[in-house]
Amino acid sequence: MQPIISAAELAETTGRTVLLDVRYRLGGPPGHPEYAKGHIPGARYVDLDAELAGPPGAGGRHPLPDPEQFGAAMRRAGVSADSDVVVYDDWNGWGPARAWWLLRWAGHERVRVLDGGLAAWRAAGLPLTTDEPAPGKGDFVPRPGSLPVLDADAAADLARTGLLLDARAPERYRGDIEPIDPVAGHIPGAVNAPTTENVTPDGHFLPAADLTRRFAALGATTAPHVGVYCGSGVSAAHELLALTLAGIPATLYPGSWSEWTTNPSRPVAKG
Known part of the structure; x- marks a missing residue:
């Protein structure tokens, strides 16, 4: 699918x-x-x-x-x-x-x-409604861990040995500003790949071939493994979706920068 x-x-x-x-x-x-x-x-x-x-x-x-x-x-x-x-x-x-x-x-x-x-x-001229359906009666039972994740140590290691993508805006990656988290900057060795560059101005994903070229230019097609983080693990999921469309396996660091900066001993890079 x-x-x-x-x-x-x-x-x-x-x-x-x-x-x-x-x-x-x-x-x-x-x-x-x-x-x-x-x-x-x-x-x-x-x-x-x-x-x-x-x-x-x-x-x-x-x-x-x-x-x-x-x-x-x-x-x-x-x-x-x-x-x-x-x-x-x-x-x-x-x-x-x-x-x-x-x-x-x-x-x-x-x-x-x-x-x-x-x-x-x-x-597309398709209809909307204000009617709210009643709560559903699904039977879904989670099987957590069906996809791998990165923790802070694994993310730091991947930034050295593979490719760790930072999906935030360039100014947040560089540490010019940080409007949300207490520390500005990025995980040392991470490469900036803003989520906004995965889509067209109207919000549609770029064609798969264009996404593949974009991530290949960042080293994703030759890296032994690719990971993604952002501020809190939300926009990074969007980047993972773009990587999936490009045919490039990648792993999410769910805690992302907001977890990384809770430990003052973790290093921070700027620029």
């Missing part, structure tokens, strides 16, 4: 697909009020902060969720073991990519991201 789906393709499967509306914007506002104003028919809202992440702390701002709580959230959203799931948002695709990665990490392979998000659905 391809990791993305077009609006036209999704329209043909509506009614047979579990739809998750994962509206999330860095710094707010909350997504549910926007969902309530209009969403794809049949979609249920999923809260990234509350259902796709654990409480912030030593593990970062968006650590992996408790598997039982994540499973319960997905069952409420209607996800079952045999469900085809499509996730979308109305911003830049970070929230849906987080849900896509988490479901796969928890053992559910049949999940795709709506390419171009809600804007693509609207541009």
Whole structure:
């Protein structure tokens, strides 16, 4: 199954697909009020902060969720073991990519991201609704660990022996500014690969061949292993999706910079 789906393709499967509306914007506002104003028919809202992440702390701002709580959230959203799931948002695709990665990490392979998000659905002239479906009755049981992850030590090692990509904006990578986390800079040896460069101005992913060329220029096709991090493990999932489209295996560091900087003994690079 391809990791993305077009609006036209999704329209043909509506009614047979579990739809998750994962509206999330860095710094707010909350997504549910926007969902309530209009969403794809049949979609249920999923809260990234509350259902796709654990409480912030030593593990970062968006650590992996408790598997039982994540499973319960997905069952409420209607996800079952045999469900085809499509996730979308109305911003830049970070929230849906987080849900896509988490479901796969928890053992559910049949999940795709709506390419171009809600804007693509609207541009195709497809309908929205304000009707909120009742909670689902899915039977999904997570199998956490179905995808590998990096911890801080493994990320540091990969930056030396393979390729560790930093998916944040260049100014945050360089340490010019840091609007969220307490320390500015990046993991020593990491290479900047902003998530925003994986998509067109209208939010669609670049063609697979273009993504392959982009990551090849950064060394991803020759590195023995590729890892990705960002600020808190959300936009890095979007980069992992782009790498998947490019045919390049990669591993997420879920704690990302927000976990890295909780330990003052960890080194920080700038520039």
